[in-house]
Amino acid sequence: MSKNVIIIGGGIIGLCSAYYLQKEGHQVTIVDQSNLDSGASYVNAGYLCPSHIIPLSAPGVMKKGIKWMFDTTSPLYIKPRLDINFLKWTWAFNKSCTSNHVERAAPIIRDISVLSQQLYEDIKTKENFSAHYEKKGLLMLCQTEKMLDEELKMVDVAVDLGLDAKGVTPTEIEQLEPNIEINTIGGTYFKCDHHSTPQEFMSEMKGYLENNGVTFYTNEKVEDLEISNLNITELKTNKQTLIADEIVLAAGSWSSLLSKKLGLNLLIQAGKGYCINTKQNTEITIPAILSEAKTAITPMNGFTRLAGTMEIAGINHNINMTRVQAIANAARNYYPSFEITELEKDNAACGLRPVSPDGLPYIGKSHKCKNLTIATGHAMMGWSMGTATGLLVSQVISDKKTALCLDGFNPDRKF
Incomplete structure (x- = not known):
């Protein structure tokens, strides 16, 4: 079933989430407080x-x-x-x-990084x-x-x-x-x-998304979220009020500020x-x-x-x-x-x-909000995990079996 999805954040995680969501037939809007030409997705080492x-x-x-x-x-x-x-x-x-944490985390990091490599090549070839x-x-x-x-x-x-x-x-x-x-x-x-070379991929991905029906609201800051019955009913920016079936929080370092409005304290x-x-x-x-x-x-x-x-x-x-x-x-x-x-x-x-405190990203749903999917906390590995994260976000929202187990990425995990 097609859903109206708003993604907060237009970095590598947000763009890759939009890519796979529109492939599934969803209507996608990206809201970002910048002009989408700077930040961590543009200045990283490209690995x-x-x-x-x-x-x-x-x-x-x-x-x-x-x-x-x-x-x-x-x-x-x-x-x-x-x-x-x-x-x-x-x-x-x-x-x-x-040491125990490192032993648990290493195969999880390997799996999402290897999948991202494969998906990156797949996108380049297909598009x-x-x-x-x-x-x-x-x-x-x-x-x-x-x-x-x-x-x-x-x-x-x-x-x-x-x-x-x-x-x-x-x-x-x-x-x-x-x-x-x-x-x-x-x-x-x-x-x-x-x-x-990160900016080249980002530029081509933005162009592809624009040509395939994804709406962009740039230089627009999300200021508040209205909640009712564990659902986000309205998303308020400094310019307008938006309504969606599903929200993706991919706002990078700003994600924790927005999560507090939901009673979710993302560390x-x-x-x-x-x-x-x-x-x-x-x-x-x-x-x-x-x-x-x-x-x-x-x-x-x-x-x-x-x-x-x-x-x-x-x-x-x-x-x-x-x-x-x-x-x-x-x-x-x-x-x-x-x-x-x-x-x-x-x-x-x-x-x-x-x-994040444990070096693993937050990917998936929180019990605090039914129509919110979180995708942030990747630290230095955002570029390396971007495409796989986008796929996982799309699979969660599309109610499909995820390509990887999400237990290690649970936004509600305890530290």
Whole structure:
């Protein structure tokens, strides 16, 4: 049965949800407070990476976070503040930083990431998208024996989960990247990973949706939700009142603010990430993560992108140039010939990633509202999980069997 569906949020999750919902014959409207040309879906590293099977909430991360709290250049910066939602999130995050949680979460992350890769390729083929997409794998580059040992252990976990991964020596790294000097003692190579240029896919997906009957309301903010008998009856924006059979909450870091209106306290913190685009350094052909610096290097279509840091400091788009410089310094440290101009650093952008306490997204229905489907909390993996999340949202709303078990993504799960 065709339904009238409103999606709050026009990032990768919202667009992919709209794609599969309109394929099922539903009438779809997307409402977004931006112009749909910026944010986390546009400034991410472009990875579709099953290799990232370990959630952010892993053993030792909270200890590192406390240590790094006093270092504005650190890969993870958590700004302490007296905010009840932040304190609840921090408590739940700390509880999730266990080996048992990682063991439970890793196969769940693998399954949704592998499915997303398959669906991304399927969409490109079916819709004849020309967006840049390559299957060159991902290098994890190390400069210390301690980090190399950690990365090799990760390879063991990945191989046990059926992923194509191996350790690589400096000589093997040079064979993979023969045209640029790399300062490393070795690393790992995840052949299972793919990469893309995000803004190209986003642009083509928006064009496809517009041409196939999806309505867009941009620069329009959802301000209130009217509830009756556990159903959303009206959605009020700063411009109009909308009515729908089903609502999808895919508003990223803003999702928790709207969820409170439903009596649903989604634990989400905004994790700011930065990116620098450079037209230099065209010799790099394989994406890499600089392990000690937690910085990503991605050769995109016509430019190279540096992306990194996780700054949990509330919802804001302030650019901290100290952190931008730290990303640039990391690139130069691993690639001695790497060049970035001052203008490129001045043009650095940021995006806010919605971070759940346990590193798993919220996907599915809550008992608090019958006609609401939640799709948020993907942290750094929104791009990597986007297409699969969209499919799952469509299957939930269409009352179909879901492609993956949703238990691990339950919005009502306890921490």
